[in-house]
Amino acid sequence: MAAQETSQSAIFRHAFGNVLSFTVLLLIGVMAFSIRLFSVIKYESVIHEFDPYFNYRVTQFLTKSGVYDFWNWFDDRTWYPLGRVIGGTVYPGLTLTAGTLWRILNSINIPLSVETVCVFTAPVFSAFASWATYLLTKEIKGAGAGLTAAALLAMVPSYISRSVAGSYDNEAVAIFALIFTFYLYIKTLNTGSLFYATLNAIAYFYMVCSWGGYTFIINLIPMHVLLCIVTGRYSPRLYIAYAPLVVLGTLLAALVPVVGFNAVMTSEHFASFLVFIIIHVVALVYYIKGILTPQMFKVAVTLVVSVGMVLCFAVLAVLIALVASSPTKGWSGRSLSLLDPTYASKYIPIIASVSEHQPPTWPSYFMDINVLAFLVPAGIIACFLPLSDASSFAVLYIVTSVYFSGVMVRLMLVLAPAACIMSGIALSEAFDVFTRSIKFHLVGTTQNPQENAGDATKVTQNDVKSEKSEDTVKERSSRKSKKKDKENIEKPSLVSRVEKRLLVLPLETSVMAVFLVVLLGAFYVVHCVWAAAEAYSAPSIVLTSRSHDGLHVFDDFREAYAWLSHNTEVDDKVASWWDYGYQTTAMANRTVIVDNNTWNNTHIATVGTALSSPEKAAWDIFNSLDVKYVLVVFGGLVGYPSDDINKFLWMVRIGGGVFPHIKEPDYLRDGQYRIDSQATPTMLNCLMYKLSYYRFVETDGRGYDKVRNTEIGKKHFKLNHFEEVFTTHHWMVRIYKLKSPRNRIRGKTKRSKSQKSGTSKRSTRKKNPWQ
């Protein structure tokens, strides 16, 4: 009778638990979505920043022309006159996802615009990502930790910064793909099911489609496999989890045009193949060990090892030769700067010039993952109690991602899920201990100690049982190996018994601790909401400032782009620094010379050179590029700090890197960058200075630059080869037109020709590196 009752209550508990966690997950999803809507509420439903505009444009093309045209798309609106093969050089995951979403919605007559779908893709996928985190953490440390980790991830500021509504960037879907791939890997590792292994390869394929960061997966998983083998944790499950992933995953990855043969030819992927070989050797060894007697096995080992060593060296030699034959040693610049953080600043100014490629500062850790930074160590410790295959993976994940985030601020994004998982585990374990202690004491006051001890065991037993049965319900279709079942039952119950005895804390302490942990969580929530609302929601194309007379909106960028799109010819070329390339093609629909896809350093250097040359030389370069309009961003009137004058040194550096006549010291006075009266004549005569400050002095009479907080050096000057055609309301964007060359008076040219035909030719060549 009693047994029946307990079983019934167990069923009830189980059902209730399922419904509860389902509801909690749903709410987490809703929260993950809605916390990212601050940008829409505070600003508007608009695509943010730079790269999202390119993705948006590609998606527009995809929805308009279909997927086959998309693969073959040669874009002649950018990198004029080179153009760019978009279909073969983008990670298509994001655009295909949003395009499919749009198509489905339209086919059931929900006529959302492409823009709306793009704006809300990131929040939707962050809900998915938090659910994937739940699944992954549940595989590692159970449902409680899973729910906590999911809740933490739903609002971790680092991830919010890349996935607010409108931030339509690869990372938005890639983080989901990353976590989900890891989940499927762990799931396969725990179950040994080939079904999940196949799914894992598909998830990996999706990740490859979405983001260049897939190399992190294809290096981390082999590392984990190697770790398992080295620590003697090899099992057939490990083999099933890994071998199909490498084979299928590599094949699938090679299908993505942007990856193609890189999937087998670049060094980023070699680790996986090496481990693939190792795991086969190990599997073979285990197999042979199984059939041979111990003596025979020893003999075989000595034989094989000696032969194997030779073979290994041969293979290694071939690999090294292959790697050494390629100029960058088979590594792409970005990957190299990951391994050697000083690489980029030494050799590739174009990578170093991007702020998100800089190493992060300590405050940015606090800003982006907040209290998680303190919870992570606790989570790592929890992972070692007991150490399983899955938890060792989590530890490896956090350790590597901490390193990578230390190299590049952008990769903080990879750290965030790991930190959430670890903190989720830590918080969940802490709550577990505290609540159990409280329960122990509360029950202890009403009943005698012996009984309550038994009760406590029963409760924990029940917990374990319900957890286990939950597992079986979820995995009905998959066949679990008996061995694993046994492990599951035995290990946790043993552990819980040990824990129970060790970790019963005094009641007051536990209550205080629970209170403090809740406070910590509350602090985290407050910080996340603040970060989402204030720090990460600005779309950066429209700026606002609050002053005593209310909100002031600076919508100059779109003003300029709208002007370009309506009042210039469709085929006109617009030159600007590459930051504004994507926006110009997407919003103004005009051909640009360079854009944010910095694939051609020389081309960018040409534009950099033009902007740092004197007017005539710049005119020659631009004219040779068929440029009709030059666009500069100028913040001096309203105090917008990230304008072209502040970026100017990078233009000089990048230009000088290719065209040596541009020298950085010429623009610096005693190593200082300045634009006031102390500035060098080269600086005051370069095109960027002139275009930025043309007639600026007439605004206030003395030309006071609010960003540099100084009066400008050269105030009154004329432009001979350029003509101001548009300046936005707050002067933030200024557009100039190249004047057409003046008609030559016949006699004059003849004379000048006869006078200095040789010298002029040489001098133009010196000035204009493009001819």
Next chain:
Amino acid sequence: MAAAIFSLFIFLVALLIGTSSASSSGLQILQAERQIELTSHIVRVYLTLKIENTEDAPATEVLLAFPPTQFDHLALVKAAVTVGKKRKKSYAPLEAKPTEQRDAPNGTKYYSVSLLKPLAKGETTTLEILYILTQSLEPFPKEIAQSDPQLVYYRDSAIVLSPYHIAHQATVVKTPSNNVESFTQVDPAQRSGSELRYGPYEGHGPYSYSPIIVHFENNHPFAVVEELEREIEISHWGSVQVTERYKLAHTGAKHKGAFSRVEYQSRPGGSGVSSFKHLLAVLPPRVHSVYYRDEIGNISTSRLRTNSKKSELLIEPRYPLFGGWKATFLIGYGVPLKDFLFESAPGARYLNYTFGCPIADTVVDKLTIKVVLPEGSKDPSVEVPFTVKQSLEKKYSYLDVIGRTVVVLEKRNVVPEHHVPFQVHYKFNPLFMLAEPLMLASTFFLLFAASVAYLHIDLSIRKK
């Protein structure tokens, strides 16, 4: 020589015969007074004709003649007749429609005005005619710099073109300012301030024409909406949603050379006088959820003022519009259903909405009005006080199954005078309102039912 004289004679005879045949209706204009208003970019001509019938047969219609170039730019012709004597004078509108005449000299085009009652011999009547010309002011010089004023040409005839003999006539041309560069002298003609006075001229025969050019300064914003698409979507759940897509252009003298922001900002009166930076849209009262954006997002420079009579939306395009510059934008708003939808008979409803462009003082080259009727409505019919091109379309909006009927009305050359109500009648069964909620509810029901079923089905072959 003789041959030349002879041919000239033949020509004169032919001319006489031609004119006599044209004026064979026997009407005569005793007095014609014309006032041409050139104050904006829309030319409004007020014409008062005092007509007498000189023949026995009663006249039922009066012809108005237009030169072909003017006819193409004619947006509207309105005619009215004065009824009653001095004190109780009132105007009765008359129908005016374009007609063809067999022997029209030099491709002259006509409008015929039908009189209320036939005009017997010797009777006189006075017609008040208003016609509106668009795009009839030609900027000259064609391109101006930022600091230049905008000068335009207006071409017309000093003498009213008419198929009838005109006994007395006079024309007054009103220009926006005193700055008149030049005007064609046709004696007697004189200028006083912003008024040019041509005439009085006596006894001109039919089809007399005397071309004049007035060259004057007109800094009025030449705002022309090249294309306007208004979509009026009726929802029986209580709202009419209006979306208006504009393609705006400044059709004045083209902007030449540099645009200097510092000059534009520091000398608002002296620089860019012919440019404009804001427009006023007059929307219905009780308007809600107004938005103003373009294809790249919200435009933050707009202001809405509402009162019980009307709502005024002051919109600023992203940048000031100089001659030749263009801009596109979109205005959307909702208005309460009960203000515009009425029940005419059980099951039959009609929408009463305003035709034309809500932006004040603009010309619309091509106006398309799409009235999206709710899903399941039948038998649409339209009542418009002037001719428009009509067609039907289908549109699939949120969760539609059979699609919504869209009534499409197209009209070219629309001026503010076209801002009059029109009606769309249709039949609608209120049960259709429930279709979409029911569909959604049943979808969710099926979803839950399926998940319940899934949880209870065990498809494994062997029992555990």
